[in-house]
Amino acid sequence: xxxxxxxxxxxxxxxxxxxxxxxxxxxxxxxxxxxxxxxxxxxxxxxxxxxxxxxxxxxxxxxxxxxxxxxxxxxxxxxxxxxxxxxxxxxxxxxxxxxxxxxxxxxxxxxxxxxxxxxxxxxxxxxxxxxxxxxxxxxxxxxxxxxxxxxxxxxxxxxxxxxxxxxxxxxxxxxxxxxxxxxxxxxxxxxxxxxxxxxxxxxxxxxxxxxxxxxxxxxxxxxxxxxxxxxxxxxxxxxxxxxxxxxxxxxxxxxxxxxxxxxxxxxxxxxxxxxxxxxxxxxxxxxxxxxxxxxxxx
Amino acid sequence: xxxxxxxxxxxxxxxxxxxxxxxxxxxxxxxxxxxxxxxxxxxxxxxxxxxxxxxxxxxxxxxxxxxxxxxxxxxxxxxxxxxxxxxxxxxxxxxxxxxxxxxxxxxxxxxxxxxxxxxxxxxxxxxxxxxxxxxxxxxxxxxxxxxxxxxxxxxxxxxxxxxxxxxxxxxxxxxxxxxxxxxxxxxxxxxxxxxxxxxxxxxxxxxxxxxxxxxxxxxxxxxxxxxxxxxxxxxxxxxxxxxxxxxxxxxxxxxxxxxxxxxxxxxxxxxxxxxxxxxxxxxxxxxxxxxxxxxxxx
Numbered sequence: 001x002x003x004x005x006x007x008x009x010x011x012x013x014x015x016x017x018x019x020x021x022x023x024x025x026x027x028x029x030x031x032x033x034x035x036x037x038x039x040x041x042x043x044x045x046x047x048x049x050x051x052x053x054x055x056x057x058x059x060x061x062x063x064x065x066x067x068x069x070x071x072x073x074x075x076x077x078x079x080x081x082x083x084x085x086x087x088x089x090x091x092x093x094x095x096x097x098x099x100x101x102x103x104x105x106x107x108x109x110x111x112x113x114x115x116x117x118x119x120x121x122x123x124x125x126x127x128x129x130x131x132x133x134x135x136x137x138x139x140x141x142x143x144x145x146x147x148x149x150x151x152x153x154x155x156x157x158x159x160x161x162x163x164x165x166x167x168x169x170x171x172x173x174x175x176x177x178x179x180x181x182x183x184x185x186x187x188x189x190x191x192x193x194x195x196x197x198x199x200x201x202x203x204x205x206x207x208x209x210x211x212x213x214x215x216x217x218x219x220x221x222x223x224x225x226x227x228x229x230x231x232x233x234x235x236x237x238x239x240x241x242x243x244x245x246x247x248x249x250x251x252x253x254x255x256x257x258x259x260x261x262x263x264x265x266x267x268x269x270x271x272x273x274x275x276x277x278x279x280x281x282x283x284x285x286x287x288x289x290x291x292x293x294x295x296x297x298x
Numbered sequence: 299x300x301x302x303x304x305x306x307x308x309x310x311x312x313x314x315x316x317x318x319x320x321x322x323x324x325x326x327x328x329x330x331x332x333x334x335x336x337x338x339x340x341x342x343x344x345x346x347x348x349x350x351x352x353x354x355x356x357x358x359x360x361x362x363x364x365x366x367x368x369x370x371x372x373x374x375x376x377x378x379x380x381x382x383x384x385x386x387x388x389x390x391x392x393x394x395x396x397x398x399x400x401x402x403x404x405x406x407x408x409x410x411x412x413x414x415x416x417x418x419x420x421x422x423x424x425x426x427x428x429x430x431x432x433x434x435x436x437x438x439x440x441x442x443x444x445x446x447x448x449x450x451x452x453x454x455x456x457x458x459x460x461x462x463x464x465x466x467x468x469x470x471x472x473x474x475x476x477x478x479x480x481x482x483x484x485x486x487x488x489x490x491x492x493x494x495x496x497x498x499x500x501x502x503x504x505x506x507x508x509x510x511x512x513x514x515x516x517x518x519x520x521x522x523x524x525x526x527x528x529x530x531x532x533x534x535x536x537x538x539x540x541x542x543x544x545x546x547x548x549x550x551x552x553x554x555x556x557x558x559x560x561x562x563x564x565x566x567x568x569x570x571x572x573x574x575x576x577x578x579x580x581x582x583x584x585x586x587x588x589x590x591x592x593x594x595x596x
């Protein structure tokens with residue numbers, strides 16, 4: 001028995017270790033594949049065309065700037081929606097709501113997170129975009145703003161559940177200390193609980209942003225997919241084309257090995273680098289916050 | 299715990315052997331039963347499905363699988379040898395023939411039906427007649443208000459299919475460029491590229507600013523179809539089966555199926571049936587225009 005236990009333990013520890021390393025391996029392989037398929041872009045399409053302002057691949061116009069600004073515009077809008085809503089909901093669920101309310105709200109938010117994005121896109125086309133067109137008097141309701149609202153809705157559950165966990169993990173003693181000093185409920189939340197959970201809340205925001213920038217189906221259905229450079233605030237209310245929607249719409253038909261194919265992978269690379277950047281920014285902020293907290297506590 | 303291992307191994311072997319058995323029986327039936335893989339143009343997909351359904355009802359041994367995805371997708375699949383019949387709403391391109399021949403595939407063309415592209419607007423839009431040149435100027439971005447073509451003071455929202463759609467390419471060549479191969483006019487960048495016919499119809503149905511185009515077979519009765527004149531002063535013609543057949547309606551085209559080499563066996567039987575009167579009646583029922591039973595090689 002003793003011996004077989006060791007044997008099991010050996011296998012289990014090794015397989016856990018292997019699955020841990022496999023995450024690194026997969027990311028490395030994906031990146032390698034993206035680079036292998038994306039880098040030929042530099043030899044096939046000229047740089048001038050790549051950084052021009054027109055995306056029309058069937059006539060060899062490969063300007064990716066409109067796609068990048070389109071993605072950033074939609075993501076920015078989604079963040080503006082998801083962060084206040086998500087963090088507000090998290091604070092309400094964790095700090096204010098009575099227990100029974102909490103028990104209803106938490107599963108509901110998680111259910112919202114499980115909604116397929118196609119379904120949201122469908123609602124966007126049939127309900128939200130006609131409404132926005134009439135309400136805001138726009139030429140068309142298929143705009144970056146429509147995409148932002150829906151993507152915000154998709155990102156909210158992610159932000160809520162991570163931020164709520166972070167707030168929940170703040171020791172009760174902190175709150176009791178604040179109350180003992182005569183702080184109001186709001187002062188306790190804003191000055192004590194929230195700063196204590198800051199790194200978790202930041203992670204929540206970054207995960208939400210990551211969810212928004214990578215989302216494809218909904219934006220393809222509701223943003224109109226017009227490759228227009230989106231630089232000013234007004235572009236939020238006009239159609240845009242995102243990187244993800246471009247890849248999804250065009251990858252199916254493109255001939256393997258053609259310039260267009262390589263450019264699509266190049267866009268994939270850019271997308272990968274952007275989400276890598278978001279993650280690195282998030283973890284460095286979290287790391288700095290942790291160090292500061294340690295300094296204060298020691 | 300230990301005694302589960304042999305059981306697990308036995309299960310593994312059982313699963314493996316059954317999957318093997320299934321695989322081998324599948325390959326065996328593949329050669330004897332009539333299995334046809336049919337893929338391509340989204341314009342043709344409803345027609346192809348109706349045909350496949352009727353044909354399978356009459357020939358219970360035949361299995362026909364129909365999928366859409368766009369003309370380019372279907373032809374690419376034919377080149378890769380994964381389908382028996384590729385549906386296309388445009389003629390195969392010279393470079394696609396080269397690719398096919400490099401892969402040992404010899405595409406043979408069959409004209410299976412005709413299709414007219416209807417230009418559609420919201421029923422409340424007072425504009426009901428346009429010349430080809432006016433439509434071209436709308437889509438190239440020269441006109442951006444409906445007053446310029448005799449309508450109300452509203453911005454024009456241009457809707458188009460995605461660039462991987464055969465309808466998009468056909469519309470670009472025939473309407474935007476007015477059939478001239480030297481013309482390098484492009485769609486205006488703020489043209490909304492929608493991934494499906496349904497997307498275009500949904501937007502035109504609720505947006506009085508919109509103009510869109512789609513296969514005649516897809517246009518529902520509650521939308522307004524524009525009568526089109528080939529040039530100024532010419533007669534304005536609405537698309538219908540007689541006007542497409544007598545070639546007075548200017549935006550009409552042939553629809554194709556491509557086979558690898560001259561069709562043989564089940565595929566030949568199926569194609570012969572398609573050119574029969576029963577199948578061509580279905581063509582008319584779906585709003586397309588029946589083709590003459592001719593086969594030509596490119």
